[in-house]
Every structure is written in C-alpha cells, then in structure tokens.
Amino acid sequence: MSDSDLVLSEVKDGIRIITLNRPDILNAVNQPLIKALLEAARDANNDEDNRCVVLRGAGRAFCAGFDLSTHNPDKTYQEERIIIDKIQAITRELVLGNKIIIGAIHGWAVGAGLEWAINCDLAVWGQSTRAFFPELEWGLFVTGAVSAIAPRQISLSHFKELVLLREKVGAPRLHELGLAWRVVPDEEVFDHAMSVAQKVAELPPDGVIDFKRITNRAAYSDIETAMAMETEATIRGALAPAAAEEIKKFADRKG
Structure with a gap:
C-alpha cells in the first residue's frame, strides 16, 4: 500500500469522510499515516464544499494506536x-x-486512536468497542491535548484512572463517564455518524464555524500549554533507554 492510501478522503453530499486505512494492522499509527491524516484534516478545514467531517477507521477497528514495529530507540x-x-x-x-x-x-480505540476519538466534537461508538491508554506503561505520555480536554468531559479522577491503570474500558462505561457521546449497535456506527453529520451539514456554515471556534477555545483555553507539556514529556520518555525495553515487553505480550 502506498503512503497516499494510508488515509482516504472523499466528499459525499457535503460531508467529508476521512478513513484511516491500514486495516490489516487495525490502523496502527506510523509516521506516514500521521502525515497523511494531518494533510487530510487540513484539506477538510480549507474546503468550503464540505460542511462536516466524519472520521473513521477501515476494517475491524478505528485505530489500535502506535505501530510498535516502527519504534526506533535511536x-x-x-x-x-x-x-x-x-x-x-x-x-x-x-x-x-x-x-x-x-x-x-x-472495534478498538487505543493510544493515539483514543486521543483522536476524544478530539472529535461528537463521537459515535459501537457497543462492543473498547479503549485504553497504554502510554505510561511504555514510559511515554498522552498527546492530543487530552490532558486538557478529557478532564473537562469526565472527572479528573476518572481521567487519571484511565491513564494510570490502563484498563481496557468498553464503550458503555465510557458513555457513563461522559467520554463516549453516543453508543449504538456495532453495525450502525458509520450510518449513525453520517446521519449526525448530515444534520450539521444542513446548518448555515458561518454559524457552525463560529460556534466551534468560540466554544472550543473557551472550553480549552489552556490547550496550547497542555500540548507543549505533553510534547516535552513524550519526547523525554521516548528518548529514555527504558522506553525501548518497555515497548518490547508490551509487544512480546501482544505477540
């Protein structure tokens, strides 16, 4: 598969559908996928012909997180x-x-996949979907501004529970906590997301743009500070010798 196929993007009835497309490994994240998703997201924001975006994953999972096989300790x-x-x-x-x-x-929303799910304005989860944060086990840190966003969606103690205990939590429980907006039968996830997107796409676009800009910047006024600290903590952890050992242990257990 070429790098250009790692993230698919199409516009249907005014809705841009962005699809993570490494289904053979549950859309695990590598550098080319990161680059492709960033380009697709920028294109979506700059395209006046699409009124709303649906973000999904191909195959059996939304995103299984970091592709452990690509880790380079050097x-x-x-x-x-x-x-x-x-x-x-x-x-x-x-x-x-x-x-x-x-x-x-x-399917699964793990690590970066869970962070991107949290980044969504509204997320429709499948009934059997499970999620967790593995980063601290590897000596790394969460990214995606979740240190600023998640504690505003759920309690700080519950966020700490998810990150520190690293338990695999089902969508119904995440809904109870307030992290999963809506939970539907697995086979209805994409159709339901498209239905929600269509309702948003019917609204006058300028009002929607203002609504998102004002509410998100007001709610997450410290987002840049949070991301700066996340970035430094993640880099510091990734460069530590212990990280390579912990990632190998985790990969061996999965294997």
Whole structure:
C-alpha cells in the first residue's frame, strides 16, 4: 500500500469522510499515516464544499494506536520532536479547526486512536468497542491535548484512572463517564455518524464555524500549554533507554 492510501478522503453530499486505512494492522499509527491524516484534516478545514467531517477507521477497528514495529530507540531529540509536533498538529486541526468532526469509533480505540476519538466534537461508538491508554506503561505520555480536554468531559479522577491503570474500558462505561457521546449497535456506527453529520451539514456554515471556534477555545483555553507539556514529556520518555525495553515487553505480550 502506498503512503497516499494510508488515509482516504472523499466528499459525499457535503460531508467529508476521512478513513484511516491500514486495516490489516487495525490502523496502527506510523509516521506516514500521521502525515497523511494531518494533510487530510487540513484539506477538510480549507474546503468550503464540505460542511462536516466524519472520521473513521477501515476494517475491524478505528485505530489500535502506535505501530510498535516502527519504534526506533535511536532517534534524536529533533527527529522525535518532528513526529510529536505532527501528532499535535492533527489535534489542532480536529479541535481548533473550522469543521465539526463526527467520530465513527468501532472495534478498538487505543493510544493515539483514543486521543483522536476524544478530539472529535461528537463521537459515535459501537457497543462492543473498547479503549485504553497504554502510554505510561511504555514510559511515554498522552498527546492530543487530552490532558486538557478529557478532564473537562469526565472527572479528573476518572481521567487519571484511565491513564494510570490502563484498563481496557468498553464503550458503555465510557458513555457513563461522559467520554463516549453516543453508543449504538456495532453495525450502525458509520450510518449513525453520517446521519449526525448530515444534520450539521444542513446548518448555515458561518454559524457552525463560529460556534466551534468560540466554544472550543473557551472550553480549552489552556490547550496550547497542555500540548507543549505533553510534547516535552513524550519526547523525554521516548528518548529514555527504558522506553525501548518497555515497548518490547508490551509487544512480546501482544505477540
């Protein structure tokens, strides 16, 4: 598969559908996918012909998080910084951009996948979908501004529980906590997300743009500070010798 196929983007009836497209490995995240998703999100925000965005994953999962096979313990600070900066730039497009993002979350939402689900304005989750944050187990840190966003959606103690205990939590429980907006039967996730997107797309676009800009910037006024701290913590962890060992242990258990 070429890098250009890692993230698919199409416009249907005024709705841009962005699809993570590494289904053979549950849309695990590598550098080319990060680059492709950032480009797709920017294109969506700059395209006046689409009124709303649906973000989904191809195959059996939304996104299984970091592709462990691509970890390089010998990266320099600057090399790691480039990667994390792009991940944070995706969040800026999703959270601070001018299009409403509807998530269609199924299968698994892990690590970056869970962060992108949280970045959505509204996310439709499948009944059997599960999610967790593995980052601290690897000596890394969460990104995607979730340290600013999640505690405003759920209690701070519940957010700490998700990150520190790393338990695999089902969509119904995430809905109870307030992190999953709506939970539907698995086979209805995409159709339901499209239905929600269509309702948004019918609204006058200028009002929608103002609504998102004002509400998100007011709610997450410290988002840039949070992302700056997330970035430094993630880079520091990634460059530590212990990270490579912990990632290998995690990968061996999965294997």
